[in-house]
Structures are given as C-alpha cells and as structure tokens.
Amino acid sequence: MLVNLSLRPGSLNIRHLLSAPMNRESIPAMISSVLKKEDKKFSYYREHTHALSSGVDPGKLMAEVCMKDTGCCQGAGGSMHIYDKQHRFQGGWALVAEQLPYSAGAAKSILLDSELGLIERDLEDGDIIKLDASLESSTKEDTDRIAVVFVGDGGSHNGRLPVLLNACSKLKLPLLIVVIDNGRAINTFTEDVAASTMQFTLGDHYGVPGLLVDGLHAEDVAKAGRAVTNYIRSGKGAAVMQIHTYRFMGHSPADPEHERGRKEEKTWARKHYDPIKAFEAKYTTCGMFTTEELKAAKKDMQKTVIHAMNFADNSSEPKAGLAKELEYPTPPDTDYNKIAPPSFAETINKRTISSEQMMNVHSHIDALRKKAEDGLISIAEAVNLAIHEEMLRDPTTTLQAEDLQAGSSYGIPGLTQQTYGSLRASDEIIDEGHVIGKSIGEAMNGYRPIVELMNTNFGIYGMAEIASCGNTYLQSGGQFKLPLTILGAGGTAPDLPSTVNLCMPTSWACQV
Ligand SMILES: Cc1ncc(C[n+]2csc(CCOP(=O)(O)OP(=O)(O)O)c2C)c(N)n1
Numbered sequence: 001m002l003v004n005l006s007l008r009p010g011s012l013n014i015r016h017l018l019s020a021p022m023n024r025e026s027i028p029a030m031i032s033s034v035l036k037k038e039d040k041k042f043s044y045y046r047e048h049t050h051a052l053s054s055g056v057d058p059g060k061l062m063a064e065v066c067m068k069d070t071g072c073c074q075g076a077g078g079s080m081h082i083y084d085k086q087h088r089f090q091g092g093w094a095l096v097a098e099q100l101p102y103s104a105g106a107a108k109s110i111l112l113d114s115e116l117g118l119i120e121r122d123l124e125d126g127d128i129i130k131l132d133a134s135l136e137s138s139t140k141e142d143t144d145r146i147a148v149v150f151v152g153d154g155g156s157h158n159g160r161l162p163v164l165l166n167a168c169s170k171l172k173l174p175l176l177i178v179v180i181d182n183g184r185a186i187n188t189f190t191e192d193v194a195a196s197t198m199q200f201t202l203g204d205h206y207g208v209p210g211l212l213v214d215g216l217h218a219e220d221v222a223k224a225g226r227a228v229t230n231y232i233r234s235g236k237g238a239a240v241m242q243i244h245t246y247r248f249m250g251h252s253p254a255d256p257e258h259e260r261g262r263k264e265e266k267t268w269a270r271k272h273y274d275p276i277k278a279f280e281a282k283y284t285t286c287g288m289f290t291t292e293e294l295k296a297a298k299k300d301m302q303k304t305v306i307h308a309m310n311f312a313d314n315s316s317e318p319k320a321g322l323a324k325e326l327e328y329p330t331p332p333d334t335d336y337n338k339i340a341p342p343s344f345a346e347t348i349n350k351r352t353i354s355s356e357q358m359m360n361v362h363s364h365i366d367a368l369r370k371k372a373e374d375g376l377i378s379i380a381e382a383v384n385l386a387i388h389e390e391m392l393r394d395p396t397t398t399l400q401a402e403d404l405q406a407g408s409s410y411g412i413p414g415l416t417q418q419t420y421g422s423l424r425a426s427d428e429i430i431d432e433g434h435v436i437g438k439s440i441g442e443a444m445n446g447y448r449p450i451v452e453l454m455n456t457n458f459g460i461y462g463m464a465e466i467a468s469c470g471n472t473y474l475q476s477g478g479q480f481k482l483p484l485t486i487l488g489a490g491g492t493a494p495d496l497p498s499t500v501n502l503c504m505p506t507s508w509a510c511q512v
C-alpha cells in the first residue's frame with residue numbers, strides 16, 4: 001500500500017470537478033489536476049471525460065463523437081476511438097483491456113528516450129518529433145514523464161493485466177494503472193464472476209504497489225493521484241490505483257438496466273454516492289465558494305457544452321475518399337532504402353554502442369554480406385542482416401522476441417541484444433499479444449519496433465493487437481502511423497525456415 005498522501009494547496013478546484021459530469025465520476029478531476037500534457041494517456045471506450053480533462057478541445061471531441069470532419073480524428077474514429085496526439089491522448093480503445101499492453105509500450109518509450117538521450121518536441125501541426133536531448137535545453141516535463149492507463153474493473157480481470165504488471169516490475173515502467181471500479185461489467189456484478197474484487201492487491205506478486213480509493217470525494221481521489229504519480233515520477237516504477245465509483249446511467253443508452261437490485265441501489269447512490277453533490281455540499285458549507293459562484297461556473301460549463309454541440313452540428317461529414325487516403329501512411333511502392341536516417345543516428349549510435357560492440361556487429365554484417373554475394377545466405381540470415389542494417393541506420397528501431405538473447409529458433413534476432421542492449425532488443429515473455437501490444441505503444445511514441453514471432457502461427461495469441469496495428473492509422477485520422485513490423489518463420493524445415501512471413505501494420509502482408 002502507498003501512504004503519505006499530500007495535496008498541493010489549490011491543486012483541485014471547482015472546474016476540475018465540473019469537467020466530469022458525464023460519468024458523475026471524480027476521476028477526470030484527478031486527471032486534470034495531476035497529469036501533464038507530456039504524460040501518455042490510454043483509456044478505453046468510456047474515454048470522453050478522460051480526453052476532455054487531458055486537454056482535448058471540447059468542440060473537436062464532440063465533433064469526433066458525432067463522426068464529423070472537424071473531429072480530432074477527422075471523423076474516422078468516433079465515440080470509442082478518441083485520439084489527440086498533441087495532448088498525448090492515445091485512445092479510446094473499444095476492445096475491453098486491449099489498451100493495457102499498449103500503455104506498457106508507451107511507458108517503455110519514456111525509458112528508451114532516456115537511455116538513448118532523446119527528447120520529444122511538439123511541432124506546430126500537432127505532430128511530435130524526437131531530437132537529440134544533448135542539443136536541447138530540457139525541462140522537468142522532459143524528465144519526469146509517466147504513462148497512465150484506465151481500465152474498468154471488468155477489464156481488469158482480463159489476463160492482460162497480470163502480464164502488464166510483470167512488465168511493469170521487470171522494466172520499472174513509469175506507469176499508473178487506474179482501475180475504475182463501478183462493481184460491474186455491463187450488468188454482471190464483479191463478485192459473480194471474479195474470485196477477488198481487490199484489484200489493487202494484484203501487483204503484490206510482482207512488487208507493484210496499489211492503493212484503494214473511495215471515488216466519492218474528488219479531493220481524496222486527487223490527493224491519492226498526486227501521491228501515486230509523485231511516486232511513479234520519482235523513478236520507483238509503476239503503481240495501481242483502484243477507484244470505487246458508481247455508474248448512475250446504464251452501461252449505454254441501450255441498456256435496460258435489468259441487473260438485480262438496480263432500482264434500490266440507484267436510490268441509495270443518488271442520496272449517498274454522488275461525487276458532484278458531495279463536492280458542492282462540502283465546499284459551499286466550508287465557504288470555499290458560494291452558491292452563486294457555483295451557479296456561474298455551471299453556466300460557464302453549459303456554454304462550453306452548447307458551443308461544442310453547435311460546432312459538431314455545423315460541421316460536415318468526413319470527406320469522401322478519407323478511408324482511401326488513410327489506407328497507407330506511406331505509399332505501398334515506397335523504397336525504404338531511400339529513406340534518410342534521422343539526424344541523430346550517428347551521435348546516438350556512438351553514445352550507446354561501444355567500439356567493441358560496433359566492431360563485432362560490423363564483422364558479423366560483413367560475413368553475412370559476403371554470404372549474400374556468394375549466393376549462400378539463408379532467408380533467416382538475410383532477415384538478421386536487414387534487422388542489423390536497420391537498427392544501425394535508425395536507433396529508434398527496436399526488436400522484441402522470445403528467446404532473443406540466444407538468437408531465437410532461427411537466428412533471426414542474433415547478436416542484437418549483445419549490440420544494442422536489452423531495452424532496444426528485448427527478450428520477451430511468451431505472450432504474443434502482450435509483445436505485439438507493447439510494440440504498438442512504442443510505435444505510437446516515436447519508435448519503429450520489429451516483433452519476431454519465432455513461428456508465425458504463434459501470432460494467433462495476438463490477433464486483437466494485430467487487428468489494431470491495421471486499424472489505428474485510419475481510426476486516429478492519420479495521427480498514429482504505427483511503423484511496426486511483425487515477422488515470423490513459416491514452414492516446417494528443421495534447421496532453417498523455408499519461408500518468413502512479414503506483416504506490416506497497414507494491412508499488407510507478404511511471404512518471402
Ligand atoms: C474483448 C471484448 N469483449 C466484450 C466486449 C463487450 N463489452 C463492452 S463493455 C463490457 C463491460 C466492461 O466492463 P468494465 O471493464 O468494468 O468497464 P465499464 O464499462 O464498467 O466502465 C463488455 C463485456 C468488448 N467490448 N470487448
């Protein structure tokens with residue numbers, strides 16, 4: 001358990017809470033009071049207030065919910081897929097719990113930035129680039145970034161969470177996992193299906209601390225959020241916050257709310273468990289603000305809502321041809337050999353690869369090239385050669401595989417960890433969904449991961465994540481290009497793979 005709560009005076013105000021009326025939850029209040037623009041935020045399909053409190057423009061958000069051209073994803077995402085690259089709001093994911101491994105990749109990208117000496121900078125068009133940190137003047141926001149992921153209590157019982165906790169622990173990921181616990185998944189009560197409802201203790205096995213918070217009082221949630229994020233920002237690793245809350249409305253407008261005891265429960269909650277009523281009563285009583293100030297603030301908020309609605313109403317439908325335009329981030333006939341390396345490549349290589357490692361990898365590459373010239377190179381060796389050429393050409397290229405350190409089954413990742421270190425070339429747990437998912441998070445945050453699947457068919461564990469590799473460029477309205485390569489051996493040759501399947505995120509696949 002985490003203790004020592006501390007709340008900076010004035011860090012939570014009426015506006016923070018009033019930005020949260022859609023779910024009547026105090027959690028968005030916490031987001032806006034303790035998270036920074038530079039933090040990487042992952043939510044699920046109940047993400048509207050998370051996006052708003054992360055700084056996403058209300059008009060653009062409403063237009064996206066209505067799938068209009070002016071939405072933050074050009075109308076290609078819709079209600080459950082809100083992305084705003086500039087505010088590091090990285091979805092909006094509709095498959096329950098799929099966002100969990102993505103957040104691990106985002107948190108890992110923060111560690112990679114610091115290991116390589118890279119820094120993120122905003123461009124005027126909302127895009128983000130990486131630069132050599134030694135050439136920039138850095139701020140606190142550059143050095144204490146964290147990632148945060150929200151998941152419902154139903155989603156927190158998905159197997160992706162323990163695997164995520166393992167990664168948090170092994171890598172000391174700067175990640176806050178927030179379990180939004182309304183006691184049910186649609187209409188299924190958690191205790192009917194789960195052996196324990198104490199998700200904040202799940203990290204015990206992995207050494208990841210957790211805190212249980214009553215979401216009734218916004219101030220408590222913000223205090224706890226401040227304490228937990230301070231802990232993570234200080235470099236101690238990840239933490240879990242489980243926040244109790246209540247869902248006043250049905251799961252969706254289509255929900256008939258037939259779960260047992262719903263009527264009585266709602267009557268009780270309206271009286272005793274409404275964070276907005278609690279907030280208003282507490283702070284008008286103690287004189288923090290008057291009833292008139294409260295009314296004025298509400299009016300102000302209503303104006304914002306009306307303005308956002310009108311903006312969405314008056315916007316056009318997405319332009320015809322948008323889906324075609326967002327099919328590939330780079331044209332399919334692009335010659336990747338002609339893409340210039342990043343300007344920092346040479347400096348970062350010098351900084352992170354010793355001269356001995358460099359000599360070794362170059363003699364390895366020379367030997368493979370010689371084999372290629374002699375017509376003796378195997379497919380696995382050719383892929384290994386391509387991986388080394390790419391990892392040297394662009395230090396933002398990473399590699400993840402099972403059994404990687406030993407070269408995996410066919411030598412495809414051979415000599416990568418020995419050359420580029422275990423963060424860029426990482427051995428992975430045997431959960432292909434997690435590995436591909438973590439790579440998606442890296443790819444959304446300036447890296448170019450390669451996943452080697454040992455054998456292609458093992459990728460079946462990662463079907464959800466593979467689908468999102470293909471969807472996300474489109475659904476984010478072109479904001480996230482996902483430069484991710486998945487490759488694996490196919491065929492049954494005992495020594496060398498007879499084929500290597502390559503699949504790229506933007507829905508093309510080929511067999512070599
Ligand atoms: C993989 C997957 N299975 C099923 C669903 C259908 N579904 C949508 S929401 C939901 C319940 C999730 O509950 P919880 O995680 O507690 O989130 P809440 O909506 O209560 O915030 C289910 C089963 C889905 N979206 N994705």
